[in-house]
Amino acid sequence: MSDFKPRFLKPSDTSSFLDKNEPQSLESTDFIYNKHLSQSIQTQRQRLPIFNNRNHILYLLEKFQTLVLVGETGCGKSTQIPQYMIEAEWPLSIGVCEPRRVAAISLANRVADETGSLVQQETVGYAVMFDACNNKPKIKYMTEGILLREMMSDPLLKDYSAIMIDEAHERTLYTDILMGLMKKILKRRKELRLIVASATLDAKALQEFFNNNPTDDKKKDTAVIMSVEGRQFPVDVFYVAEPVPCYLQASVDTVLKINESKQPGDILVFLTGQEEVERTVRLLNEHANLIEESRKKEKIVVLPMYGSLPHHDQLKVFRSAPDGYRKVVVATNIAETSVTIPGIVHVIDCGFVKLKWYNNETHTDSLVTLPISKSSADQRAGRAGRLRSGKVYRLYTEEFAAKLADNTPPEMVRSNLTYAVLQIKALGIANILKFDFPSPPPIQNLKSALEILYALDAIDIEGELTRPLGFNIAEFALDPLYSKVLFSSGEFGCSEEILTIIAMLQVETVFTKPSTGNSIIKARIQKRLFEVEEGDLITYLNVFNGFIQSDMSQGFCHKNFLSYKGLKRVVEIRRRLEKMLRNYGVPIESCIRSTEMIRKCLVKGLFPNAAYLHHSGSYKTIRGDIELSVHPDSVLYTIPQPQWVIFCQVVHTTKLFMRDLTVIDSDWLLELAPHFYFKTTFHE
DNA sequence: CTTCTAGCG
Numbered sequence: 001m002s003d004f005k006p007r008f009l010k011p012s013d014t015s016s017f018l019d020k021n022e023p024q025s026l027e028s029t030d031f032i033y034n035k036h037l038s039q040s041i042q043t044q045r046q047r048l049p050i051f052n053n054r055n056h057i058l059y060l061l062e063k064f065q066t067l068v069l070v071g072e073t074g075c076g077k078s079t080q081i082p083q084y085m086i087e088a089e090w091p092l093s094i095g096v097c098e099p100r101r102v103a104a105i106s107l108a109n110r111v112a113d114e115t116g117s118l119v120q121q122e123t124v125g126y127a128v129m130f131d132a133c134n135n136k137p138k139i140k141y142m143t144e145g146i147l148l149r150e151m152m153s154d155p156l157l158k159d160y161s162a163i164m165i166d167e168a169h170e171r172t173l174y175t176d177i178l179m180g181l182m183k184k185i186l187k188r189r190k191e192l193r194l195i196v197a198s199a200t201l202d203a204k205a206l207q208e209f210f211n212n213n214p215t216d217d218k219k220k221d222t223a224v225i226m227s228v229e230g231r232q233f234p235v236d237v238f239y240v241a242e243p244v245p246c247y248l249q250a251s252v253d254t255v256l257k258i259n260e261s262k263q264p265g266d267i268l269v270f271l272t273g274q275e276e277v278e279r280t281v282r283l284l285n286e287h288a289n290l291i292e293e294s295r296k297k298e299k300i301v302v303l304p305m306y307g308s309l310p311h312h313d314q315l316k317v318f319r320s321a322p323d324g325y326r327k328v329v330v331a332t333n334i335a336e337t338s339v340t341i342p343g344i345v346h347v348i349d350c351g352f353v354k355l356k357w358y359n360n361e362t363h364t365d366s367l368v369t370l371p372i373s374k375s376s377a378d379q380r381a382g383r384a385g386r387l388r389s390g391k392v393y394r395l396y397t398e399e400f401a402a403k404l405a406d407n408t409p410p411e412m413v414r415s416n417l418t419y420a421v422l423q424i425k426a427l428g429i430a431n432i433l434k435f436d437f438p439s440p441p442p443i444q445n446l447k448s449a450l451e452i453l454y455a456l457d458a459i460d461i462e463g464e465l466t467r468p469l470g471f472n473i474a475e476f477a478l479d480p481l482y483s484k485v486l487f488s489s490g491e492f493g494c495s496e497e498i499l500t501i502i503a504m505l506q507v508e509t510v511f512t513k514p515s516t517g518n519s520i521i522k523a524r525i526q527k528r529l530f531e532v533e534e535g536d537l538i539t540y541l542n543v544f545n546g547f548i549q550s551d552m553s554q555g556f557c558h559k560n561f562l563s564y565k566g567l568k569r570v571v572e573i574r575r576r577l578e579k580m581l582r583n584y585g586v587p588i589e590s591c592i593r594s595t596e597m598i599r600k601c602l603v604k605g606l607f608p609n610a611a612y613l614h615h616s617g618s619y620k621t622i623r624g625d626i627e628l629s630v631h632p633d634s635v636l637y638t639i640p641q642p643q644w645v646i647f648c649q650v651v652h653t654t655k656l657f658m659r660d661l662t663v664i665d666s667d668w669l670l671e672l673a674p675h676f677y678f679k680t681t682f683h684e
Numbered sequence: 685c686t687t688c689t690a691g692c693g
Contacts, residue, residue: 509688
């Protein structure tokens with residue numbers, strides 16, 4: 001077990017936008033275990049499964065414009081194909097798009113190692129937001145959003161011979177936007193090549209999407225599919241005979257059963273959320289203690305893994321268990337794609353996943369628990385077969401498995417599209433309703449997005465981006481509502497305060513929640529010191545200012561139950577936003593404690609999220625008449641309910657809860673967003 | 685009287 005060698009990131013990846021995910025972990029395409037470490041780089045490259053297909057791939061790329069490449073993770077496609085193309089003397093750059101920053105950076109490092117001794121410098125580079133190296137490398141690894149930005153200044157991607165969209169099966173919002181745009185560009189630039197790399201079997205649909213002449217047999221196909229075998233070992237699949245009443249208990253039982261059977265290898269459990277993970281870890285730890293006492297059975301170490309777990313704790317899952325112990329990792333979906341945990345031989349799969357789903361009637365995102373798709377089930381199972389042949393225990397019946405959808409619905413069909421639509425518009429697509437989406441979203445979702453963009457004055461009545469505001473908002477890496485607030489802050493003379501508030505909204509809460517009785521009360525008392533009746537956002541402003549006045553001291557954070565790391569990150573984000581805002585000529589000034597100007601400025605962008613106190617005692621949105629409640633975390637929860645509020649987000653659990661509230665005056669809505677709120681709305 | 689799957693710009 002000791003020959004696992006995680007590759008750590010170079011220190012250049014210190015962008016604090018990423019702090020909470022930074023670790024970490026290695027992306028699934030990275031090579032964690034390299035049994036050929038002592039061999040020369042060239043020998044290693046030739047050992048990759050993809051090497052046998054080298055000439056065939058190059059041939060297909062000569063003949064076809066689009067290559068849909070199906071290959072399991074670890075076959076080497078994302079590191080090797082760009083090198084093959086350079087070796088075959090394709091003249092311009094090869095761009096590789098990754099869904100995650102860590103992946104882009106670690107792939108670039110890997111390929112730089114491989115090519116370093118052979119080719120001159122400047123061969124390989126990467127670009128992720130706020131961090132780039134090598135201006136125009138021959139092979140460029142980047143995040144998907146970066147290529148979109150490049151398209152804004154270079155719509156035909158004239159610097160590139162080929163673009164590779166990696167991990168396309170994940171179907172992020174950006175993957176889909178990129179694929180739609182690439183289809184257009186390919187028609188205009190016949191010499192450009194596209195490689196769509198996917199781990200699953202939706203290849204046929206992708207090929208059809210990119211095939212220019214699918215029905216006319218006189219013209220030849222422009223897209224082709226090819227499969228590359230991975231270095232995956234076989235995985236035995238087990239189903240439960242009868243549906244289990246509780247998959248948490250079932251997963252605990254299954255872990256213990258595997259452990260008693262004394263088959264070697266670590267165990268990975270897939271559950272849906274943080275709370276489930278922690279409960280299961282507690283249950284397993286109780287058993288682990290019993291096991292230690294009995295001294296007979298094999299001992300286990302139990303580790304949680306989920307996105308908001310502190311950095312330090314996330315890293316623990318990459319270490320192998322001490323001698324005489326078996327590692328049991330209880331994880332959310334993070335372990336399905338984002339993170340590869342070494343040593344796993346057994347996978348336990350609950351069969352469910354939490355997905356964000358946009359509800360067009362309430363205009364809110366909900367987090368819903370749904371059965372996974374077949375490709376997701378396969379992906380989870382595959383986590384067991386990376387070391388040697390493995391086993392997956394599915395906590396659902398074979399009938400249930402047969403009924404699963406083939407693929408998880410792409411984000412495009414289940415997201416709030418405001419930002420995506422703005423991006424597509426900024427890339428020169430006039431009629432968004434006719435845009436060729438790989439999976440068209442519901443028309444209503446598109447219309448809602450257009451409505452909001454129009455109300456924000458980011459597009460005009462013709463649907464054209466406005467100048468300069470629409471273009472500026474498109475360039476800003478924020479929710480358009482927040483960008484609008486920022487760009488309005490100059491006219492209200494409160495950009496200093498607004499910068500702080502928006503930066504605070506970019507991190508998870510900076511209030512830490514102690515778990516033991518006494519501290520819970522103490523934390524609540526300390527929080528009161530910052531609270532104001534104007535709401536949460538002004539409260540955040542007080543917290544931040546207090547932190548700055550304390551010279552960013554850790555003692556201040558400790559005393560007030562605040563997250564030092566979180567606030568440091570806010571400082572960094574704020575610094576970046578301020579720099580960007582200055583570039584757009586917005587004056588940076590303070591309104592010195594006039595919260596009215598700040599709150600008016602917030603209304604200028606957040607007006608679609610307004611709610612009033614209905615005589616029934618709960619709040620209702622003005623658009624849509626949806627019933628909402630104040631979230632118990634809000635400072636407004638414990639004081640008499642104000643008549644009018646605006647909110648930043650809604651979470652859907654037992655009810656629809658508004659979070660991050662600000663108290664407003666109803667007159668401001670008419671004054672600042674008259675086009676959105678006609679007077680009649682108020683008198684119904 | 686309670687949340688926060690994952691991730692990007």
